[in-house]
Amino acid sequence: MPQFLLELFSEEIPARMQKRAAEDLKKLLMDALSKAGFLPGGMETFSAPRRLVAVVEGLPERTADVREERKGPKVDAPAQAIEGFLRGAGLTDIAQARVVSDPKKGDFYVADLVKPGRATPDALAEIVPDIIRNFPWPKSMRWGEGTLRWVRPLHRILAVFDGEIVPFDVDGIAASNISEGHRFHGTGTFEVKDFEDYEAKLSAAHVVLDRDQRKAQIKADAQTLCQARNLELIDDEGLLEEVCGLVDEPHVIMGDMDPSFLDLPPEVIRLTLRVNQKYFVVRDPKTGGLAPHFIIVSNVKATDGGKKIALGNARVLAARLNDARYFWDLDRKASLESRVPKLDTLVFHEKLGSVGDKVRRIVALAGEIARLVGVEDVAAARHAALLAKADLTTEMVGEFPELQGVMGRYYQLQRGGSAASNQIIADAIRDHYKPVGPSDHVPSEPVAMAVALADKLDTLTGFFAIGEKPTGSGDPYALRRAALGVIRIVREGGVRFALAEKAAGNGLLDFILERLRVSLRDEGFAPDVLEAAFAIPDDDIVRIVARVTALAKVLKTEDGANLVAGLKRGANILRAEEKKDGAAAQGIVSDALLAEPAEQGLNQALVAAESQMDQALATEAFDTAMAALAGLRGPVDRFFDTVLVNDADPAIRQNRLALLVKLRAVSERVADFSKLAGA
Amino acid sequence: MTQIIAPQTAPRETPCSRALAAGKVPSFQDIILTLSDYWARQGCVILQPYDTEVGAGTLHPATTLRALGPKPWRAAYVQPSRRPKDGRYGENPNRLGHYYQYQVILKPNPPNLQELYLNSLYEIGIDPSLHDIRFVEDDWENPTVGAWGLGWEIWCDGMEVSQFTYFQQVGGLDCKPVSGELTYGLERLAMYVQGVENVYDLDFNGLGVSYGDVFLENERQQSTFNFEESDPAMLKRWFEDAERMCTHLRDKRLPLPAFDWALKCSHLFNLLDARGVVSPTERQSFIARVRDQAKGCAVLWAETQAPTQEEVV
Numbered sequence: 001m002p003q004f005l006l007e008l009f010s011e012e013i014p015a016r017m018q019k020r021a022a023e024d025l026k027k028l029l030m031d032a033l034s035k036a037g038f039l040p041g042g043m044e045t046f047s048a049p050r051r052l053v054a055v056v057e058g059l060p061e062r063t064a065d066v067r068e069e070r071k072g073p074k075v076d077a078p079a080q081a082i083e084g085f086l087r088g089a090g091l092t093d094i095a096q097a098r099v100v101s102d103p104k105k106g107d108f109y110v111a112d113l114v115k116p117g118r119a120t121p122d123a124l125a126e127i128v129p130d131i132i133r134n135f136p137w138p139k140s141m142r143w144g145e146g147t148l149r150w151v152r153p154l155h156r157i158l159a160v161f162d163g164e165i166v167p168f169d170v171d172g173i174a175a176s177n178i179s180e181g182h183r184f185h186g187t188g189t190f191e192v193k194d195f196e197d198y199e200a201k202l203s204a205a206h207v208v209l210d211r212d213q214r215k216a217q218i219k220a221d222a223q224t225l226c227q228a229r230n231l232e233l234i235d236d237e238g239l240l241e242e243v244c245g246l247v248d249e250p251h252v253i254m255g256d257m258d259p260s261f262l263d264l265p266p267e268v269i270r271l272t273l274r275v276n277q278k279y280f281v282v283r284d285p286k287t288g289g290l291a292p293h294f295i296i297v298s299n300v301k302a303t304d305g306g307k308k309i310a311l312g313n314a315r316v317l318a319a320r321l322n323d324a325r326y327f328w329d330l331d332r333k334a335s336l337e338s339r340v341p342k343l344d345t346l347v348f349h350e351k352l353g354s355v356g357d358k359v360r361r362i363v364a365l366a367g368e369i370a371r372l373v374g375v376e377d378v379a380a381a382r383h384a385a386l387l388a389k390a391d392l393t394t395e396m397v398g399e400f401p402e403l404q405g406v407m408g409r410y411y412q413l414q415r416g417g418s419a420a421s422n423q424i425i426a427d428a429i430r431d432h433y434k435p436v437g438p439s440d441h442v443p444s445e446p447v448a449m450a451v452a453l454a455d456k457l458d459t460l461t462g463f464f465a466i467g468e469k470p471t472g473s474g475d476p477y478a479l480r481r482a483a484l485g486v487i488r489i490v491r492e493g494g495v496r497f498a499l500a501e502k503a504a505g506n507g508l509l510d511f512i513l514e515r516l517r518v519s520l521r522d523e524g525f526a527p528d529v530l531e532a533a534f535a536i537p538d539d540d541i542v543r544i545v546a547r548v549t550a551l552a553k554v555l556k557t558e559d560g561a562n563l564v565a566g567l568k569r570g571a572n573i574l575r576a577e578e579k580k581d582g583a584a585a586q587g588i589v590s591d592a593l594l595a596e597p598a599e600q601g602l603n604q605a606l607v608a609a610e611s612q613m614d615q616a617l618a619t620e621a622f623d624t625a626m627a628a629l630a631g632l633r634g635p636v637d638r639f640f641d642t643v644l645v646n647d648a649d650p651a652i653r654q655n656r657l658a659l660l661v662k663l664r665a666v667s668e669r670v671a672d673f674s675k676l677a678g679a
Numbered sequence: 680m681t682q683i684i685a686p687q688t689a690p691r692e693t694p695c696s697r698a699l700a701a702g703k704v705p706s707f708q709d710i711i712l713t714l715s716d717y718w719a720r721q722g723c724v725i726l727q728p729y730d731t732e733v734g735a736g737t738l739h740p741a742t743t744l745r746a747l748g749p750k751p752w753r754a755a756y757v758q759p760s761r762r763p764k765d766g767r768y769g770e771n772p773n774r775l776g777h778y779y780q781y782q783v784i785l786k787p788n789p790p791n792l793q794e795l796y797l798n799s800l801y802e803i804g805i806d807p808s809l810h811d812i813r814f815v816e817d818d819w820e821n822p823t824v825g826a827w828g829l830g831w832e833i834w835c836d837g838m839e840v841s842q843f844t845y846f847q848q849v850g851g852l853d854c855k856p857v858s859g860e861l862t863y864g865l866e867r868l869a870m871y872v873q874g875v876e877n878v879y880d881l882d883f884n885g886l887g888v889s890y891g892d893v894f895l896e897n898e899r900q901q902s903t904f905n906f907e908e909s910d911p912a913m914l915k916r917w918f919e920d921a922e923r924m925c926t927h928l929r930d931k932r933l934p935l936p937a938f939d940w941a942l943k944c945s946h947l948f949n950l951l952d953a954r955g956v957v958s959p960t961e962r963q964s965f966i967a968r969v970r971d972q973a974k975g976c977a978v979l980w981a982e983t984q985a986p987t988q989e990e991v992v
Contacts, residue, residue: 011814012813012816012831049814139829142855142857143859144787144790145855151829152845184808246813246815296811300808304809309810311836312810312811312836312871313837315876316836316837319772319838323771323773326767
């Protein structure tokens with residue numbers, strides 16, 4: 001079956017957009033083809049710096065004819081109706097229609113219509129220009145005197161179906177069978193018959209069409225280069241993805257760095273290499289630290305084997321690192337303490353004041369929290385909070401905002417000495433931003449925890465107070481992340497405090513509890529279990545998590561699962577009887593009225609369980625409390641098996657209802673079991 | 680408007696090729712002369728620097744204003760750029776408070792602008808078979824004049840040697856046709872071509888004069904002025920005067936002199952900013968004031984560029 005090959009050849013497409021563009025092209029082409037009645041046998045799309053490519057296999061030469069029966073009026077219908085039918089069906093004479101007899105409706109006309117299929121190229125000539133004109137580039141542009149928009153100027157459209165050019169044009173760019181290869185290594189344009197021919201000619205013209213192949217080649221060549229010098233390549237998938245969009249044919253070269261730069265903080269070197277220069281970083285396995293080398297992925301195979309390219313890149317890198325060294329030297333001239341007043345000139349948020357204002361709030365809050373998280377030296381926590389944001393005024397953080405905190409730590413170590421007490425403050429400056437993502441570490445040193453919690457709680461309280469809450473579509477101040485940070489620090493550190501006292505106001509408490517519920521759900525707790533446990537009002541994260549965990553655990557036991565059924569049954573009976581009575585069941589269980597052994601047994605068991613639970617809950621031993629509750633399973637089952645609640649004697653009935661009320665009350669000390677699904 | 684001369688690309692002798700043939704590296708001025716020679720051959724008007732302080736070559740009216748309107752235009756020029764905040768007292772080998780940009784504008788952009796640009800590199804001695812030249816996404820935006828465009832930074836062996844932009848809007852108005860704009864960072868390019876690590880070591884003229892001989896003292900003194908000696912109160916007064924002048928000239932529908940005063944506002948703001956006396960809130964308001972003036976000039980200029988009845992017929 002014939003094949004369709006499409007290449008959209010343009011000036012260099014931004015690396016970050018290429019992969020997505022190939023996916024979009026696939027989807028748009030597939031949708032348009034199926035809408036036009038095609039069922040392609042297969043489709044692949046590709047992206048390289050200067051081209052987007054699609055190859056569609058198994059297309060017919062034309063779409064199938066579509067046959068349709070159109071029912072007309074009865075044979076004795078008025079002339080007008082028959083004329084209308086002829087017009088609508090495109091017939092010239094009623095003799096062209098059949099007469100069909102129906103026992104109920106009588107005789108009527110039927111026209112057999114054939115909508116002839118279209119030649120595939122005709123359909124493609126409509127589909128492709130439409131896709132080009134409406135392509136969803138994140139940013140697009142015009143060029144020259146035209147009005148067409150594309151990501152960068154579009155120069156050529158190769159559109160070949162079954163060896164022939166598909167005839168169309170888009171804003172003066174006529175479809176052709178012409179392509180070209182690498183910008184520097186190619187040898188001009190060439191004609192293409194089909195995909196096989198295209199791939200072979202591209203390859204000869206130094207273009208590796210498949211991005212996965214380019215990536216694999218870069219990785220393999222980089223590793224080979226490193227191994228030859230007993231070095232280790234530091235993997236960087238994000239960079240690999242970007243770099244493979246910058247080269248048509250990758251040529252991997254190792255460059256050398258002046259080892260004296262290794263005095264700079266490794267984070268600075270890595271960012272300079274990676275972000276500014278798009279080099280891969282290399283590690284020396286002997287020292288475990290960075291090696292004074294780097295990996296360049298060049299787009300050209302230089303005639304001198306890449307010597308000049310390696311030298312040129314090394315020089316550029318040296319200039320960059322010299323810049324970094326200039327910042328490093330300059331920044332170290334001033335202590336973080338002396339930088340604090342400058343924070344008053346940095347706006348945190350228009351309505352929440354300067355960063356200086358924020359720092360004053362964090363200092364106070366960190367002081368309050370310090371004891372709660374186990375800080376012995378409260379002054380240290382306040383001091384760390386005071387210095388936490390001071391590196392925002394440094395040149396290095398101005399250049400690399402990603403290094404906030406990291407640089408503050410270095411500068412504090414440089415000026416404040418290596419005493420353990422200063423080390424703690426320096427680490428807290430770095431770690432108070434953590435955790436920044438789900439895989440990031442959570443601070444565990446008390447001073448860092450205090451500052452981290454203070455910073456996040458201040459951010460949350462502030463933005464909630466001015467009504468800047470996250471919405472379904474946006475969270476510009478990363479408040480979800482801040483809330484999750486609070487939750488993780490509190491959970492992992494076992495920090496105990498009433499959240500309502502530190503994070504009150506404007507729905508903030510509910511917001512944090514909701515984040516807790518979401519993260520517990522992500523950890524695998526069933527929604528109904530969370531619902532049941534969260535129904536007990538509480539604002540202590542550690543206690544809430546302990547309750548949820550214990551509940552989930554007891555529900556997995558046979559006694560626990562069966563108890564739920566018993567509790568539900570009791571709750572249902574209560575609900576039904578209360579409805580009947582039009583009043584809530586209440587009262588105290590009277591021992592004298594307990595006639596049956598099963599009800600006496602349940603009552604005794606309840607009294608015993610209640611006292612066990614009292615003890616357990618006093619020490620937050622939720623497992624023990626849940627076990628005591630689960631121990632009621634036998635008495636509850638026996639009660640429902642042998643006792644009829646709805647006794648004829650109203651006093652006995654009332655007493656049994658009171659027993660059920662007691663059962664419900666006891667169970668509700670750990671969870672609202674009515675929220676549980678099933679059972 | 681005179682006809683744009685058709686490009687001619689026949690190889691010919693240039694100051695750079697002469698230096699290379701003599702086994703020498705091209706000097707700083709060889710590069711400038713060669714670029715001018717090359718772009719003159721592409722039909723560009725070779726202009727001289729604009730005589731008002733600007734932060735970037737783009738702000739020369741030959742680019743900012745001429746990018747608007749329907750008339751074809753090709754120009755190339757060197758523009759000294761003043762960035763008071765970037766001054767480093769002559770102590771940083773890569774940062775300068777005053778440096779040169781080579782600026783090219785071709786309107787409408789010819790379809791082979793990338794090739795024309797690469798040929799210009801070839802002419803100044805950068806051989807694409809020995810160097811890794813790449814087009815790396817870099818969208819350009821200058822909110823002060825309401826301008827933006829899409830394009831790339833051009834990397835040569837990892838160094839950004841030029842900025843390549845297809846202008847989409849200036850003064851908030853669509854550019855029709857689209858101009859192609861090239862900005863060469865001349866010092867960096869020359870450092871690359873000469874293999875020099877410190878900008879002040881650049882060979883300026885091939886006859887023993889270095890870039891430092893010409894500019895080092897200037898960097899020192901201007902840095903002292905920018906960071907220590909400028910008078911913020913005076914700068915603020917001048918800013919307000921310049922702003923008033925600009926408004927007045929716009930009222931009189933004189934976009935060209937008005938634009939000069941908008942540029943002065945911009946430079947005075949840059950001086951204040953370097954002096955560290957602009958609070959963040961003030962900063963926003965200063966930028967907005969400069970933007971309003973500059974955009975206003977651009978819009979007014981575009982009105983004067985609309986085709987007359989005669990031209991339309």
